[in-house]
Amino acid sequence: xxxxxxxxxxxxxxxxxxxxxxxxxxxxxxxxxxxxxxxxxxxxxxxxxxxxxxxxxxxxxxxxxxxxxxxxxxxxxxxxxxxxxxxxxxxxxxxxxxxxxxxxxxxxxxxxxxxxxxxxxxxxxxxxxxxxxxxxxxxxxxxxxxxxxxxxxxxx
Numbered sequence: 166x167x168x169x170x171x172x173x174x175x176x177x178x179x180x181x182x183x184x185x186x187x188x189x190x191x192x193x194x195x196x197x198x199x200x201x202x203x204x205x206x207x208x209x210x211x212x213x214x215x216x217x218x219x220x221x222x223x224x225x226x227x228x229x230x231x232x233x234x235x236x237x238x239x240x241x242x243x244x245x246x247x248x249x250x251x252x253x254x255x256x257x258x259x260x261x262x263x264x265x266x267x268x269x270x271x272x273x274x275x276x277x278x279x280x281x282x283x284x285x286x287x288x289x290x291x292x293x294x295x296x297x298x299x300x301x302x303x304x305x306x307x308x309x310x311x312x313x314x315x316x317x318x319x320x321x
Contacts, residue, residue, distance in 0.1 A: 172231035174209060176263045177239075179225040182256040194251045195225065201243055202227060207234025221256070235262070294321060 183191045192213070199211045207230035214224040229235040238244055276282070297317065305313045 172233075173264045175229050175232050175235045177225075177227040177229070177235060177260055178263060179227070179258065179260040181223045181225065181258045182221045183223055183254060184256060185221065187254050191223065191251075191254045194247075194254055195223075198244075198247050198251075201247055202238055205229075205234065205238045205241070207231060208238070232264075290321075297321065 181191075195213050199213075202208050202211060209228040209230055211225070211227045214226070216222045227235075227238075229238065277285075294317075297320065301317075301320075305316060308316070
């Protein structure tokens with residue numbers, strides 16, 4: 166039995182800045198765009214997230230079955246015409262693609278430098294080791310150094 170790669174759904178995340186007095190016009194224009202996108206093969210769904218009170222950023226989510234379907238939509242004449250009709254409504258716009266669940270999570274941050282990791286570990290470990298030594302050292306004093314070190318490291 167052969168296994169073929171199943172194309173991952175692709176999400177287009179669009180942020181559009183809209184003047185508050187144009188919200189109702191913008192929402193009507195967005196509904197037209199959603200209806201238009203729904204007619205394209207591979208379209209899976211969409212949604213519009215309104216800005217909080219006093220904000221101007223609308224978040225638009227368009228989901229397609231695969232990259233090819235999204236590309237067909239992005240490069241289509243109907244979409245270009247629809248975007249042209251909305252230019253007066255949109256102050257600024259930014260779009261990005263995400264595959265799978267990538268778009269729903271914050272980007273991975275890079276790890277701090279090794280020396281910072283070492284210092285952080287030591288700062289957390291040292292007080293615990295000191296307290297353990299003060300509380301338990303007299304009970305382990307009769308044991309050879311090897312066994313004291315082993316028991317200390319096992320309990321830490």
